[in-house]
Amino acid sequence: MSNTIALYPLSNFTFSTKEAQPEEDPSVSARLQRLQNNYEDFGMRRTVEGVLVVHDHGHPHILMLQIANAFFKLPGDYLKPGEDEIEGLKRRLDERLAPPSDSRQFNASHGVDNDWEIGDCLAQWWRPNFETFMVRFDPSLREARCFDYFSACMQYPFIPAHITKPKECKKLFLVQMPERKVLAVPKNMKLLAIPLFELYDNAARYGPQLSAIPHLLSRYPCTIPLPLSLAFSSADFIVALESVGVSPFNPGSLSEVLSNVTVIDTAHYLSTEFRRQWGVVGVSRVSPLLHPKPPTSD
Amino acid sequence: MSNTIALYPLSNFTFSTKEAQPEEDPSVSARLQRLQNNYEDFGMRRTVEGVLVVHDHGHPHILMLQIANAFFKLPGDYLKPGEDEIEGLKRRLDERLAPPSDSRQFNASHGVDNDWEIGDCLAQWWRPNFETFMVRFDPSLREARCFDYFSACMQYPFIPAHITKPKECKKLFLVQMPERKVLAVPKNMKLLAIPLFELYDNAARYGPQLSAIPHLLSRYPCTIPLPLSLAFSSADFIVALESVGVSPFNPGSLSEVLSNVTVIDTAHYLSTEFRRQWGVVGVSRVSPLLHPKPPTSD
Numbered sequence: 303m304s305n306t307i308a309l310y311p312l313s314n315f316t317f318s319t320k321e322a323q324p325e326e327d328p329s330v331s332a333r334l335q336r337l338q339n340n341y342e343d344f345g346m347r348r349t350v351e352g353v354l355v356v357h358d359h360g361h362p363h364i365l366m367l368q369i370a371n372a373f374f375k376l377p378g379d380y381l382k383p384g385e386d387e388i389e390g391l392k393r394r395l396d397e398r399l400a401p402p403s404d405s406r407q408f409n410a411s412h413g414v415d416n417d418w419e420i421g422d423c424l425a426q427w428w429r430p431n432f433e434t435f436m437v438r439f440d441p442s443l444r445e446a447r448c449f450d451y452f453s454a455c456m457q458y459p460f461i462p463a464h465i466t467k468p469k470e471c472k473k474l475f476l477v478q479m480p481e482r483k484v485l486a487v488p489k490n491m492k493l494l495a496i497p498l499f500e501l502y503d504n505a506a507r508y509g510p511q512l513s514a515i516p517h518l519l520s521r522y523p524c525t526i527p528l529p530l531s532l533a534f535s536s537a538d539f540i541v542a543l544e545s546v547g548v549s550p551f552n553p554g555s556l557s558e559v560l561s562n563v564t565v566i567d568t569a570h571y572l573s574t575e576f577r578r579q580w581g582v583v584g585v586s587r588v589s590p591l592l593h594p595k596p597p598t599s600d
Numbered sequence: 601m602s603n604t605i606a607l608y609p610l611s612n613f614t615f616s617t618k619e620a621q622p623e624e625d626p627s628v629s630a631r632l633q634r635l636q637n638n639y640e641d642f643g644m645r646r647t648v649e650g651v652l653v654v655h656d657h658g659h660p661h662i663l664m665l666q667i668a669n670a671f672f673k674l675p676g677d678y679l680k681p682g683e684d685e686i687e688g689l690k691r692r693l694d695e696r697l698a699p700p701s702d703s704r705q706f707n708a709s710h711g712v713d714n715d716w717e718i719g720d721c722l723a724q725w726w727r728p729n730f731e732t733f734m735v736r737f738d739p740s741l742r743e744a745r746c747f748d749y750f751s752a753c754m755q756y757p758f759i760p761a762h763i764t765k766p767k768e769c770k771k772l773f774l775v776q777m778p779e780r781k782v783l784a785v786p787k788n789m790k791l792l793a794i795p796l797f798e799l800y801d802n803a804a805r806y807g808p809q810l811s812a813i814p815h816l817l818s819r820y821p822c823t824i825p826l827p828l829s830l831a832f833s834s835a836d837f838i839v840a841l842e843s844v845g846v847s848p849f850n851p852g853s854l855s856e857v858l859s860n861v862t863v864i865d866t867a868h869y870l871s872t873e874f875r876r877q878w879g880v881v882g883v884s885r886v887s888p889l890l891h892p893k894p895p896t897s898d
Contacts, residue, residue: 361761425818459818460796463659498758503808510801514815520723520757521816 307478307524309357312495314482320402322490338432341469344383349472350391351378353424353515354479356495357526363495364515367398370490374508376474391475392418399493401486421476424518427457427511429470457511474511474518481527605776605822607655610793612780618700620788635730639767642681647770648689649676651722651813652777654793655824661793662813665696668788672806674772689773690716697791699784719774722816725755725809727768755809772809772816779825 327333340347353376354365366374377398381390395418461468487493496508498516505513625631638645651674652663664672675696679688693716759766785791794806796814803811 359761362758423819425815427818458797458800459814460660460800462797463657499756499760502756502758503803505801514812516757517723517812517815518819520725521721 305522307355307362307476307519307522309355309362309524309526310479310481311526312356312358312363315356315479316482316484317493318401318405318484318486319489320405320486321488323398323488324490334432337469341432346468347380347429347470348385348387349378349380349470350387350394351376351472351474352391352395352418352420352477353474353519354477355519355524356479357524358495358497360526361497361499362519362524363497364501364512365485366494366496366512367487368492368494371492374494374496374512376512380470387473388420388475391420395477399485399487401484405486419478419480421478424474424476425459425511425514427459427472427474428461428465428468429457429472430462430465431469459514472511474515476519476522603820605653605660605774605817605820607653607660607822607824608777608779609824610654610656610661613654613777614780614782615791616699616703616782616784617787618703618784619786621696621786622788632730635767639730644766645678645727645768646683646685647676647678647768648685648692649674649770649772650689650693650716650718650775651772651817652775653817653822654777655822656793656795658824659795659797660817660822661795662799662810663783664792664794664810665785666790666792669790672792672794672810674810678768685771686718686773689718693775697783697785699782703784717776717778719776722772722774723757723809723812725757725770725772726759726763726766727755727770728760728763729767757812770809772813774817774820 325333327336337347355362356365357363365377367377368374377395378391379394379397381387457470457472485493496512498519501508501513502516503513507513623631625634635645653660654663655661663675665675666672675693676689677692677695679685755768755770783791794810796817799806799811800814801811805811
């Protein structure tokens with residue numbers, strides 16, 4: 303996987319629903335007991351989650367599950383003892399988001415060719431112990447719903463001093479979305495695309511882990527691949543396809559793309575469809591960056 | 601550069617002082633004017649800063665400059681138009697921290713062999729415009745001192761929507777510290793080693809950029825290379841050097857190291873020197889992880 307994230311528009315993805323996936327535990331105390339039992343039996347819990355990035359109007363958005371209209375979480379879950387991280391994450395993403403194998407969408411768009419492309423590990427979070435789970439727990443909130451939120455507050459992006467046996471390690475992985483995909487969402491959850499600017503500096507709403515995602519992604523250049531159909535069907539311009547990437551992190555690269563465009567009619571070189579597709583990169587903003595080649599005479 | 605950060609103890613580094621490096625501008629308004637002039641002349645300002653990591657008692661610390669007992673900044677500065685990022689960062693780190701070429705320390709420990717090892721880009725920050733510099737500026741604070749702090753608050757780890765011409769892009773690079781080095785600090789600054797746990801969740805004191813460093817580093821495994829002299833000179837144990845890394849992020853790996861140790865005297869297998877060197881990884885904490893090989897008979 304290259305170091306560049308290819309961003310496809312949110313509208314490329316099809317969302318359907320599947321059976322509910324209820325919480326494993328009826329209460330927080332039952333969950334704590336299960337975690338403690340598992341730790342004694344299997345050692346440190348390993349959790350993997352995926353950061354799925356798309357764009358809307360050129361701005362990167364993260365696909366997140368919302369449970370019971372309350373807290374947000376990334377798709378993923380804990381691994382079985384000895385299970386491989388990458389293969390395990392693919393299985394968890396399938397469990398959470400793949401259309402059921404007996405559904406119509408399964409055959410159409412989700413098969414072996416539609417594997418998940420797991421990229422870099424973006425961050426690791428460590429849970430020092432189970433006991434502190436409860437410290438900031440607000441009993442006035444419904445237990446199961448906010449457990450994960452407060453649980454995230456008890457994790458750190460390093461192993462705190464004096465902790466030699468952390469109880470859980472959670473890894474966040476970048477997931478490169480394909481151009482199109484059907485995502486089936488359990489009925490008790492919603493899948494939402496949250497823009498980076500909403501997550502940034504918003505630990506109060508999203509917790510320390512999700513609000514840090516903009517930081518974690520900032521190192522990656524993003525490109526918005528130009529859809530082939532658009533490039534060739536627009537009557538307004540012909541694109542030299544050697545160079546088709548524009549980064550929302552680096553609008554300067556638009557000039558590089560457009561310098562490879564042979565402009566037929568400068569007055570209308572950006573069609574309405576193009577503008578809709580590319581969002582904020584509208585005509586007025588693009589113009590000052592343009593260094594078009596002279597129109598060809600034939 | 602590998603994906604693992606080798607952490608050397610803070611006590612390995614020698615700190616001296618050199619001539620003061622005063623602010624370029626006498627006031628915030630003068631600085632704003634200079635930035636605006638430079639933008640008009642040269643386009644987007646590019647800034648590079650280094651994240652220098654050491655450890656103290658096994659916990660990673662970041663080397664930061666503190667100016668006038670007030671705000672903190674990473675070593676680094678803006679680049680000249682066209683200047684290469686990596687070479688430019690090395691030059692800025694030398695300007696800020698290398699002993700002057702006519703000093704005694706220069707010959708002893710800082711020469712061409714003592715180049716800076718620049719690693720991954722950890723994050724990018726974008727400044728949408730100069731105008732908003734002032735929005736959160738508190739005039740009751742001394743102008744030049746807090747300028748950089750508030751300036752950092754006006755940068756984002758993505759390009760905000762509707763911004764097509766950001767005014768500055770700042771890149772943070774990981775810098776792998778060598779085992780030992782002399783660092784000469786300008787007299788008007790202090791160089792401090794700030795622990796990750798102090799930075800984490802502390803944007804109020806360190807601003808949004810510095811407080812995010814623990815997130816940015818969490819993906820990297822860290823090792824504390826065992827000093828050769830210690831490994832061979834300790835009368836308490838002989839280390840099989842094939843495996844000498846212990847990660848403060850993964851105390852479990854200590855058991856791997858120690859399983860390669862042939863223990864001569866289990867009662868004293870960790871000398872006082874070893875314990876001092878390794879900080880929190882003391883005897884009582886280590887013992888349960890030990891799987892020592894049987895002592896050899898010769």
